[in-house]
Amino acid sequence: MIRPPSEAKSLLVRVVRGCNWNRCNFCGIYDLFGTPYSTREKDEVIRDIDALYEMYGDIFRTAFLGDANPLDLDAGFLADVLRHLRRKFPRLERVTAYGRASSLSRKTAEELSLIHEAGLDRVHVGLESGSNRVLKFQMKGTSHRQLIDAGKKAMASGMELSYYFLLGLGGQDLWEEHVNESAAVFNEVKPHFIRVRRLFIHPLSRLSGKIQAGEFREQTPEGTVRELRGLIAGLDSEGTTFTCDHANNYLQVHGRLNADKSRMLEFIDSFLGLPEGERIAYYRSIPSVI
Numbered sequence: 030m031i032r033p034p035s036e037a038k039s040l041l042v043r044v045v046r047g048c049n050w051n052r053c054n055f056c057g058i059y060d061l062f063g064t065p066y067s068t069r070e071k072d073e074v075i076r077d078i079d080a081l082y083e084m085y086g087d088i089f090r091t092a093f094l095g096d097a098n099p100l101d102l103d104a105g106f107l108a109d110v111l112r113h114l115r116r117k118f119p120r121l122e123r124v125t126a127y128g129r130a131s132s133l134s135r136k137t138a139e140e141l142s143l144i145h146e147a148g149l150d151r152v153h154v155g156l157e158s159g160s161n162r163v164l165k166f167q168m169k170g171t172s173h174r175q176l177i178d179a180g181k182k183a184m185a186s187g188m189e190l191s192y193y194f195l196l197g198l199g200g201q202d203l204w205e206e207h208v209n210e211s212a213a214v215f216n217e218v219k220p221h222f223i224r225v226r227r228l229f230i231h232p233l234s235r236l237s238g239k240i241q242a243g244e245f246r247e248q249t250p251e252g253t254v255r256e257l258r259g260l261i262a263g264l265d266s267e268g269t270t271f272t273c274d275h276a277n278n279y280l281q282v283h284g285r286l287n288a289d290k291s292r293m294l295e296f297i298d299s300f301l302g303l304p305e306g307e308r309i310a311y312y313r314s315i316p317s318v319i
Contacts, residue, residue, distance in 0.1 A: 030043060030093075030095040030096060031058060031059075031095065031096060031097070032093045032095060033093075033125075033127075033153050033191070033224070034274050034275055035191075035224075035274060036091065036093040036125060038089075038090075038091065039089065039091040039092050039093040039125070040081060040085070040089040040091070040092040040093070040118065040121075041092075041093055041095060042074070042077065042078060042081070042092055042093070042094050042095070042110075042114060043069070043074075043077065043094075043095045043096065044069060044074055044094045044095065044096075044099040044102065044107070044110060044126075045066070045067070045068050045069060045095070045096055045097070045098070045099055045101075045102065046064055046065070046066060046067045046068075046069070046096055047059040047064040047065050047066035047067065047096055047097065048066055048096065048097035048098060049066050049097070049098055049101050050097075050098065050129060050131075050170055051066060051097075052168045052170065053157075053167055053168050053169055053170075054166070054167045054168050054234065054235040054236040054239060055157075055167050055195070055198060055228060055230070055234060055235075055236045056234070057231065057233070057234045057235060058231075059096070059097065060233075061231060061233060061234075064096070068102070071106055071109060071110065074110050075109075075110070075113050078110075078113055078114050078117050078118075079117065081117075082117045082118065087117075087118050087119060087120050088120075089118055089120065089121060090120060090121065090122045090123070091121065091122065091123045091124070091125070092114060092118065092121055092123075092124045092125075093124075093125050093126065094107075094110075094124065094125070094126040094149075095126075095127070096127075097127050097129075098127055098128060098129045098132055099126045099127070099128070100126060100127075100128030100129065100132045100133055100136070100144075100152060101128075101129065101132040101135075104136065104140035104141075104143050104144055105143075107144050107147065107149070108143050108144055108146075108147035109147075111124065111144070111147040111148035111149055112147050112148060114148060115147075115148045121148075123150045123151060124148050124149055124150050124151075125149070125150060125151040125152065125153060125191075126149060126151075126152060126153070127152070127153045127154075127155070128152040128153070128154055128183070129154070129155070129170070129171070130154055130156070130171045130175050130176050130179035130180070131170055131171050131175065131179070133152070133154070133179035133180075133182060133183050134175050134178055134179040134182065136182070138182060138185060138186065141182060141183060141185075141186035141188070142186045142187065144186070144188075145186045145187045145188045146187075149188060150188060150189060151188060151189035151190070151191060151221075152183050152188050152189070152190060152191070153191045153193065153224075154176075154179070154180065154183070154190065154191065154192055154193065155169075155193045155195075156176050156180075156192040156193055156194060156211065156214060157169055157193060157194065157195045157198055158194070158195065158198050158199060158207050158210070158211055159173050159176060159207075159210035159211035159212070159213055159214035159215075160173070160199060160203060160206045160207045160209075160210040160211065161173050161210070162203055162206065163198055163199045163203050163206070163207050163210075166203075166245075167198060167236070168235075173210055173213075173214060176214050176218075177214055177217050177218055180192065180214070180218035180220055181217075181218055184218070184220070184221075189221040189222070190218070190220040190221050190222070191220065191221060191222035191224055192214075192215065192218070192220045192222065192223055192224070193224050193225075193226060194211055194215075194223060194224070194225050194226070194260065195226050195227070195228050196225060196226065196227045196228060196248070196253040196256050196257055196278075197227060197228035197247070197248035197252070197253045197256065198228050199248070200245050200246045200247060200248055201246040201247070201248055201249070201252065202246055204248060204252060204256055205259070207256070208256050208259040208260050208263065209259075209263060211260060212259075212260055212263035212264055213263075215264055215266050215269070216263075216264060216265045216266055218266075219266045219267065219268065219269055220266070220269055221268075221269065221270065222269065222270045222271075222272065223264075223266070223269055223270070223271045223272070223286075224272055224273075224274055224275075225257065225260075225271075225272070225273040225274075225275075225278060225282075226273075226275050226277065226278065227253055227275075227277045227278050227279065227317075228248070228253075229277055229317055229318060230247065250279060250309075250312035251301075251308065251312070253279060254279055254280060254297065254300070254301065255301075257273070257280060257282065257297060258294060258297045258298070258301075261282070261290060261293050261294055261297070262294060264286055264287070264290065265286075265287060266286045266287070267286060267287050268285075268286065269285075269286040270284075270285055270286075271283065271284050271285070271286055271289075271293070272284075276316065276318055277315070277316065277317055277318045278315075279311070279312060279315050280296070280297060280300060282296060282297065
C-alpha cells in the first residue's frame with residue numbers, strides 16, 4: 030500500500046485496490062507495482078479489520094485507509110467501515126485517507142460530514158499544481174477552481190485537509206505559473222497542511238515519454254529550489270503547517286504560516302548563497318525516489 034510518510038506508523042486498512050483515475054502522466058505508480066483498480070466488498074474489509082485486531086490488538090494510535098482514493102466510494106459504505114474500525118480499535122486518535130479533489134467535489138456536504146462523523150479525521154489530497162495548464166498537460170483530471178471548492182468543502186465537514194504540491198511539475202516552461210497559481214489556491218483554501226514533494230520521473234512513466242518526445246523540459250535541481258522559495262514567498266495562509274516531509278526533497282523546510290515564513294525564506298536564501306560547486310555537489314547527493 031502507498032501511504033504518506035506521516036502515516037508510517039499507522040494501521041493500514043485496504044478499502045480499494047489501486048487508483049480509479051490512474052491517468053496522471055507523472056505517476057503511474059500503481060501500474061509500476063502491478064496493482065489494477067478494483068473495489069472491495071464491505072464484508073471483506075470488515076473481516077480484514079477483525080483480522081488486523083487479532084494480529085496486533087488495540088495498539089495503534091493512527092490508521093490509514095488505502096489505496097489511492099477511497100473518497101470515491103459510497104458515503105454509507107465508508108461510514109460503516111469507519112465505525113467498525115473505531116469500534117475494534119478504540120484507541121485510534123486519527124484516521125486518514127487519500128482523496129481526489131474530483132471525488133470530494135462530487136460528494137455533498139452532508140455526505141462528507143457523515144464520513145467525518147463516522148471517523149475520518151484527515152484527507153490527503155494531491156493538488157500537485159494550481160495551474161490549469163499544468164493540470165491539463167499532466168492529465169490530473171481536476172482544475173484550479175475545483176481544487177479550491179473541494180478543499181473548502183472538505184474543511185467545512187470538519188476534516189483536516191492536507192494538500193500536496195509537486196516541485197518541478199510545470200517543467201522549465203510553466204514553472205512560474207505552476208508556483209503562482211498553486212499559491213493562489215493555498216491562500217484561498219488555507220488548508221491545515223501543505224506538503225511538498227519533488228517530482229520523480231520514473232523511466233517507464235508517461236511523462237518520461239513526453240520528455241523523450243520533446244514535449245516536456247524537466248526542471249533543474251536548482252530550479253526546484255527556486256520554485257520552493259517562490260511558493261513560500263507567495264503564501265498568505267495563516268495557521269497552515271508547511272512541510273517538505275519526503276526524502277526526495279532537496280531542502281527540508283518546515284514551519285507554521287505565516288509566523289515562520291521569513292525564517293523559511295532565510296534558510297533557502299542561505300543555501301542559494303553557497304558557492305555553485307557546493308550546491309551542485311549537494312544536489313547530486315540527494316536520491317530521487319518515489
